[in-house]
Amino acid sequence: MEEQTWELRLYVAGKTAKSVTALANLKKYCEEHLKGKYVIEIIDLLLQPQLAEGDQILAIPTLVRKVPEPIRKIIGDLSNEEKVLVGLNIRPVNK
Amino acid sequence: MTAAFNLNEKNYFNKMATKKEKTPPKLTLEKTPTGIVGLDELTGGGIPQGRPTLVCGEPGCGKTLLSLEFIVRGATEFNEPGVFIAFEEKSEELAINAASLGFDLGKLQNDGLLKIDHIYIERSEIEETGEYDLEGLFIRLDHAINVIGAKRVVLDTIENLFSGLSNQAILRSELRRLFQWLKDKNVTAIITGEKGDGLLTRQGLEEYVSDCVILLEHRVVNKISTRFLRIVKYRGSVHGTNEYPFLIDSEGISVLPVTSLLLAHEVSTDRISSGIPVLDDMLGGKGFYRGSSILVSGTAGTGKTSIAAYFADSTCKRKERCVYFAFEESPQQIIRNMKSIGVDLDTHIKKGLLQFHASRPTLFGLEMHLVSIYKTIKKFKPQTVILDPITNLITVGSVSEVKSMLIRLIDFLQAEQITVMFTALTLNTIVSEQTDEGVSSLVDAWLLVRDIETNGERNRGMYIMKSRGMKHSNQVREFVIRDSGLDLVDVFLGPEGVLTGSAREAEQLKLQAGHVLRDFAVGRKDKEIQRKRTVLEAKITSLKEEFESVADELNKSYQEEDLRNSVMEKNRAALTNIRNNKEAATGKNRKAN
The missing domain is CATH 3.40.50.300 (P-loop containing nucleotide triphosphate hydrolases)
Structure with a gap:
């Protein structure tokens, strides 16, 4: 698990304030906790609407943890760090 | 918003109107x-x-x-x-x-x-x-x-x-x-x-x-x-x-149903036979109106199903289609039973003119029955529909529900110009006849078959309670079911009242015996008169003979007298002649005289 690369996918719809906030928050948390072992893929549903079905996306923005399994989803602008970390199952090392 | 919407709609409609003429x-x-x-x-x-x-x-x-x-x-x-x-x-x-x-x-x-x-x-x-x-x-x-x-x-x-x-x-x-x-x-x-x-x-x-x-x-x-x-x-x-x-x-x-929210369906003046000629006579000679609804009610075993089967039979004989909804008997049972009175429904089924739909009323709710009836009718397009009996539907709904269902059914059928016959069972013990009375105001014609119980036997009497828009008989007829089929017989109206069954037949026999006796008596008197006439005539002949013989006698004497006279005249003439000759010649002739 330590060696695994985290594959995260963020679904957005255009550059809305919420999407921008969510992306900024996500980047911040990843740099803090998963430095060097994460990939973030951003999918803009306005450009690729057909992709929404696959991951059952309803809410925007939605963060999907593809790897490691199982799939986890976090919706919202990710403003609550504690919830995001719990949701992604990232336990801060030094806490 | 409303104004804008209306405007949009108007535009939309204008577009539609130019595109499709169908849209008003x-x-x-x-x-x-x-x-x-x-x-x-x-x-x-x-x-x-x-x-x-x-x-x-x-x-x-x-x-x-x-x-x-x-x-x-x-x-x-x-x-x-x-x-x-x-x-x-x-x-x-x-x-x-x-x-x-x-x-x-x-x-x-x-x-x-x-x-x-x-x-x-x-x-x-x-x-x-x-x-x-x-x-x-x-x-x-x-x-x-x-x-x-x-x-x-x-x-x-x-x-x-x-x-x-x-x-x-x-x-x-x-x-x-x-x-x-x-x-x-x-x-x-x-x-x-x-x-x-x-x-x-x-x-x-x-x-x-x-x-x-x-x-x-x-x-x-x-x-x-x-x-x-x-x-x-x-x-x-x-x-x-x-x-x-x-x-x-x-x-x-x-x-269902949505066929008739208004009472505005077409009506027909076309008449169709009930299948029983005497019943048609009672209904002004021509039978029921096409597209009308007919209720046949009666107590148990009065032949309601037989009347319905006759109606189905006559429909099929006119080459029209009929659907028979049976709620009590299975089709095979009805076919067998009707064969015993000379109605062959089987051939109609084989020709595709008759369809049976038998189901227990409790199979599903009233409304489901209505829907299934509706769908069957839509598919088969019959001219005649029979529901036998509607009373059984009470087991799955109240009287008012049954009535409301039938109203809608009748509405639908009338709109489709389909003639419908319902049969309803009435119970002797209940004073007011429930279903039929509830439904009777809806139907156009109501036949009531009743038991008439006298002298230890039960006979069937049929009345026409009502028949909208036509002349109909007010007479009670006796309804007879024979091997050859159904028949309606005039009841005997004697001095003792209405007689049916064997009483009627006895009365008719009595009447017949009376006729024979009278005929016999009349015959005897006729003969006597004949005889008297013969005697009279014989007497007349003999008197005539007598008269003739007397007349003859009289004639004879006349003739004799005439003869004598003529002979005497001759003789006298001869004598005169002789005398004259003697006087002239000899007197010999005088001696001879």
Whole structure:
């Protein structure tokens, strides 16, 4: 698990304030906790609407943890760090 | 908003009017036909076009099927592609469910007429943090609509979102936005919702969808379940406001009845025979009116079914079609029994002119019976329908329910110009005859077959209680069932009153004996007179003879006298001659003298 690369996918719809906030928050948390072992893929549903079905996306923005399994989803602008970390199952090392 | 809308609609209509002449150029709500039997009549053409309609009800009342049929009919009958967003069932499950109604969802999807999108939220995998919206749903919907050019959308059941997401404030505002967005997309949408406590839907969706709300209900009365549909609200349109029963069967949903909200059907002056010549005579000589309703009521074993079978027989002999709904006996039983009175129904069945539909009344509720009768009639298109007996329907409904069902059935049949004969059982013990009296005001002709019990035997008497619009006999006839068939005999009106059965026959025999005796007496007197005449004539002859002999005698003496006279005259002349000669010559002649 330590060696695994985290594959995260963020679904957005255009550059809305919420999407921008969510992306900024996500980047911040990843740099803090998963430095060097994460990939973030951003999918803009306005450009690729057909992709929404696959991951059952309803809410925007939605963060999907593809790897490691199982799939986890976090919706919202990710403003609550504690919830995001719990949701992604990232336990801060030094806490 | 209203003004703008009206303007839009006007433009829209103008466009429509130039494109299709069929659409009347008037400023009314444009409607989208659902294609569901009965619902379009009920709503005056369908649900509001380009607006969302809410269909709500308890679990298992048919919301999903109704909305699915809306989409499928749109795709197959009106060439309007549709999107089905399923929040509850997976598309494979939906396809299986729809297959039971004869819909092939797979084919429609391949043809690009249908798109099913299954949306589910797994609460356990979702964490909410911060602000979000449901743009993803919009995008998916938009994508689905655009891909197939959908005109119809179903969201089944959108309230499932509430169990998946916890932020109600966001959900509600997003739903409001969604419904507005659907209107802007100009798609006709059906949104389903579960019935809640005191509310039409659990989440109060009705406050967002204000144009048309349809409520489905599923009620079990006397252990028999019936589904009902009611249009709670339909803004800007006239609609039926009652609860209408509906049926889900192998061909989808049928809402009933909607045939006649008015009493304005065509009537016929054409007459058809009852199959019993004497009965036709009693009905002004020609029988019943075509398209009328006839009630035959009577106590047990009075031959109601026989009358009905005769009617069916005569219909088929005219090469017309007849449907016989039997609620008491099986078709084979009726065929066998009718053979015993010389009615061969079997050949009519083989020729395809006669159909039997036998079912126990308790098989399903009254409304289901009505729907199944309706569907059978629509399919077979008979000229004559027989329901035997309607009294059995009481077991599944109250008198008023049966009556209301029959009203609607009669309305439907009259609109289709179908003649219907009901039979009803009356009970001797109950003073007022229930069903037949309840129904009698509805029917055009009412025949009553009654037991007349005298001298230790029961005989059947038939009356015509009423027959609208024709002269009919007021006489009681005795109704006789023989091996050769049914017959109506004049009852004997003797000095002792009305006589039937063997009393009638005895009276007739007595009468006959009287005739014979009188004939005999008359004969004897005739002979005596003849004899007297002979005697008289003989006497006359003998007197004549006597007279003639006397006359003869008289004649004889006359003749003799004449003869004598003539002889004497001769002699005298001779003597004179001789004397003269003697005087001249010798006297010898004198000596000789």
